[in-house]
Structures are given as structure tokens and as C-alpha cells.
Amino acid sequence: MRPFILIRRGFTLIEVLIAIVVLALGLLGLAAVFPVVVYQQREASGTVQGISVERSVGAWVHGHLGLNARSLPGTNLAIPANRLGWEMLYADATFSPDGEWVLPREQLAMLQQHVNTGVLSIGQGVNKVNVPVGQRLFPSPYASGGGVPQTGDEPRFVWDLAARRIMQGDATEFDDAVQIALFVRRVDASIRLPRGVSLSAALTGGSPANRRVPVAEDGAGRPTNDGFGPQGNPVYSQISSFTFEEPAGNLDVIRPISAGAFTALRPFASQVGQRFVDPDGVVHRVVELVPEANPTLPPLLRLTPAFTPEQIERWRTSAQGRRLLFTPQPPVAIEIMTVGQRG
Numbered sequence: 001m002r003p004f005i006l007i008r009r010g011f012t013l014i015e016v017l018i019a020i021v022v023l024a025l026g027l028l029g030l031a032a033v034f035p036v037v038v039y040q041q042r043e044a045s046g047t048v049q050g051i052s053v054e055r056s057v058g059a060w061v062h063g064h065l066g067l068n069a070r071s072l073p074g075t076n077l078a079i080p081a082n083r084l085g086w087e088m089l090y091a092d093a094t095f096s097p098d099g100e101w102v103l104p105r106e107q108l109a110m111l112q113q114h115v116n117t118g119v120l121s122i123g124q125g126v127n128k129v130n131v132p133v134g135q136r137l138f139p140s141p142y143a144s145g146g147g148v149p150q151t152g153d154e155p156r157f158v159w160d161l162a163a164r165r166i167m168q169g170d171a172t173e174f175d176d177a178v179q180i181a182l183f184v185r186r187v188d189a190s191i192r193l194p195r196g197v198s199l200s201a202a203l204t205g206g207s208p209a210n211r212r213v214p215v216a217e218d219g220a221g222r223p224t225n226d227g228f229g230p231q232g233n234p235v236y237s238q239i240s241s242f243t244f245e246e247p248a249g250n251l252d253v254i255r256p257i258s259a260g261a262f263t264a265l266r267p268f269a270s271q272v273g274q275r276f277v278d279p280d281g282v283v284h285r286v287v288e289l290v291p292e293a294n295p296t297l298p299p300l301l302r303l304t305p306a307f308t309p310e311q312i313e314r315w316r317t318s319a320q321g322r323r324l325l326f327t328p329q330p331p332v333a334i335e336i337m338t339v340g341q342r343g
Contacts, residue, residue, distance in 0.1 A: 053138045053157045053184050054333035061182070061337065066129040067122065068339070080125055086340025088123030089163060090176040096165035098318070101181070101279065101325055103162050105238040111163055116229075118213050118236035120161070133158065133214060134204040137187075141200035154199040157332065158214035159184045162239050162277070162325055166338060177341040181277045181325060183239060184333040187214045191227035202227070213237075215329055221265045223328045240265060241325050252306035253290055254324075258298070268328040270301060276324040278307070279315055281336045284324075 061067065069084035077083055077091040088110060089095045095110045096102050104113030104120060112121045120131040134141055137155035159182050166177040191212050193202055202212040212227030217237035219230045229235025242262040244254040258266050268274075274286045282305070289299040315322045 049157070049332070051333055053159070054182070054335045056138060057136075057159045057182055057184060058335050058337060060135075061180070061339065064129075064131075067131075069127075081127070083123065084127055085129070086122075086178045088127060088129075089178050090165050090340060096163070099165050099167055101162050101164045101241070101277070101323065103239050103241060103325070104160070105240070113160070113236065113238055115236060115238075116213075116234055118158075118160075132204075136160070137200075137203060137214065138184075141204050155203060155214065156187055157184055158187055160239055160327070164281075177338050179281055179336065179338050181239075181281065182335040182337065183327050183331045184335075185215050185327055185329045185331050188212075188216055188223075188225045188227045190225045215327075217328065221261055221328060223268065225329075237328060239325055239327055241323050242266075242269060244322050244324060246307070246312065247300060251309065251312070252304065253300050253302050255300050256298075265328055266298060269326050270299060271330055274301075274326060274330045275334050276303070276326050277334060277336070278311070278324055279318070279322070280311060283334045283336065 067085050071077060071082055071084050071087055075082045077087060080088075080092075083091050092110050095108070102108055102111050104111050105115075107113075109124055110122070113119065114121075118133045118136075120136075122129045122131070136159050138157045138159075139153045139155060141155050161180045161182050163178050163180045166179050168176050187199075187203070191199065191202070193199060193212070194210055197206070197210045199212075202210050203214055205211065211234055213229075213234040213236045214227070215237040216224045216227050216229050217235050218224050219235055221237070221240060223237055227234065240262070242265070243257045243259075245257060247253060247255050256262070256266055256269055262269075269276075270286070270289060272286050272289060276284045276286075278284060284303040284305060286301050287304050288302040290302050291299050312322075
């Protein structure tokens with residue numbers, strides 16, 4: 001009787017190769033998921049942190065002694081040298097006379113921003129208040145009076161503002177107020193630094209070779225994301241604006257009008273999650289890109305909250321028109337504040 005012999009059959013080369021291919025595809029799929037998860041976590045974390053920064057910025061603005069200084073009772077505000085704080089803006093007849101938003105990049109006398117350093121200047125004369133970038137970073141880069149980092153974290157956010165007049169009472173009296181829109185953005189993620197130079201030091205001064213700005217543009221307004229501008233010369237990315245029309249009477253869908261400098265910035269305004277500030281000081285968010293009937297045209301933008309018929313009609317006949325404020329880098333938070341009120 002022939003003995004029973006158990007033969008163990010191994011895997012063929014083809015089976016091994018198929019298994020490797022299947023495993024590789026699985027790993028590739030898993031690897032593709034990781035960046036999405038990391039991005040979503042970063043976005044969620046940035047939003048939460050942005051809200052925290054927004055509150056901190058609001059408290060900082062309300063507590064700034066120079067900006068909130070009040071002229072003495074009975075002071076003649078018609079004399080520019082007598083104006084203090086926010087009154088330097090709304091007591092000036094040339095500032096936002098129709099209640100329109102004024103952008104620092106427009107370089108008007110009462111509200112300016114330096115194109116290379118990002119320093120904000122509010123007011124004029126001996127009482128002018130300068131707010132350098134170092135005071136607008138969060139976490140704060142340095143403790144007051146020293147060069148020692150205030151926290152263990154480098155700056156991650158920076159804020160900027162636009163302002164407008166809020167009309168109150170008799171137009172001939174200096175009784176108005178100022179409304180400001182605070183845009184909080186992330187510091188550029190791809191800033192490269194020389195050895196031994198911290199981000200705090202690069203953003204707050206130092207030698208010209210080591211200087212960076214928190215949010216940079218290429219000179220045409222397009223973000224560079226590296227703290228530099230054209231030819232290695234830092235150019236600060238400021239708040240921008242564009243006008244729009246509502247197709248077919250829609251109140252939640254807009255068509256940005258591509259004209260002038262905005263033509264290059266339209267792709268940065270047309271992002272889901274982008275935020276705009278309207279002429280009334282209401283913040284809107286892009287929730288969807290809606291294809292045009294003509295596929296060669298850029299998409300429309302669906303916003304929340306929607307506009308009201310009263311807003312559209314009022315803007316149609318106002319001097320400021322349908323103008324929305326935005327930053328090319330989508331802000332993590334926007335806060336609208338009224339400051340400088342007498343009470």
C-alpha cells in the first residue's frame with residue numbers, strides 16, 4: 001500500500017504580484033485620505049483658534065489707549081490738532097463722507113497702511129496712532145520691553161482693518177462713530193527663514209535681508225504664501241474689494257464683476273469658505289460655486305446669509321454701490337465693531 005503524501009502547494013509568482021498590487025492600491029488610497037483629514041483638522045482648528053483670536057483682537061482694540069482717547073468736553077474738533085483716537089477719523093469731513101468703507105490700501109490721509117511693512121496709521125499730525133505688525137500678531141511675538149518670546153508659540157495669525165463712518169444725529173455735528181471690520185488671517189505657511197532667525201524676529205523687523213511680512217502678495221494682489229513679494233521685496237497683502245451684480249434677481253447668488261485689478265484676484269475671491277463684508281457691515285460666506293450657463297465663464301458665488309431686496313435697492317442708488325470687502329487669503333474670522341462712540 002502506497003503511503004499518503006501531503007503536498008503543500010505554495011503561492012505562484014503571479015498570485016504574489018497580484019497581492020502586492022492590491023496592497024499597494026490600498027496603501028495609496030489610505031495615503032490619499034491622510035492629507036484630506038489633516039487639511040480638515042487644520043481648517044477646523046484654525047476656525048476655532050480664529051474665533052479665539054477674534055475675541056482677543058476685539059478686546060485689544062477696545063483697550064488701546066491711543067485709539068480710544070477722548071477729546072476733552074468742549075474741545076473744538078474743527079481744529080485737527082484737537083482730535084484724539086477714533087475722533088480723528090469721524091471728525092474729518094473727508095473721511096467716509098457717505099458712510100462707505102475706506103480701505104487702508106487706498107492710502108487716504110486718515111487711514112493708511114505701509115505697502116512694505118504693513119504698519120497701519122490712523123489719523124494725522126501729532127496725535128496719529130501707528131499700529132505696527134508686531135501689535136497685530138497672535139500669539140504676541142515678544143513680551144513688552146524685551147526680546148524674549150511671550151509664549152512658546154510663534155505667531156500664527158495677523159489682523160487688519162477697514163473702517164467707515166456711522167452717521168448719527170445732525171450731520172453738522174461731530175457726533176458720529178466709526179465701524180471697523182477686523183479681518184483675521186493665518187500667517188503665510190511657506191515662510192522660509194535663515195538659520196538662527198525666528199519667525200517672530202522676521203515679522204517684527206530685524207535686518208532687511210531677514211524681514212518678512214505675515215501675509216504677502218506679488219504686487220498684483222495675488223498671495224505668495226511665503227512672506228515675500230516680487231523680487232524678494234516684502235509686499236503686504238491688504239484688504240481688497242470688488243463690485244458685483246445679482247443674476248436674474250437672485251438674492252443669494254452673485255456675479256463678481258471682473259474689472260481692473262480684481263480680474264487677477266477673482267480666483268481667490270471665488271473659493272468656498274471665503275468671506276465678504278457688505279456695505280452694511282454684514283459678513284457673508286461662500287457656500288457653493290454655481291456654474292454659469294456659459295461654461296467658459298467663471299462660476300457664480302452662492303452666499304449665506306442672502307441679501308435682502310431692501311439692501312439691493314439701497315445699494316443701487318447709493319454712492320458706495322454693491323461693493324464687497326475681502327482678503328485674497330480667506331480669513332479665519334471677521335469681526336464687525338463700532339468704536340469711538342460718545343456716551
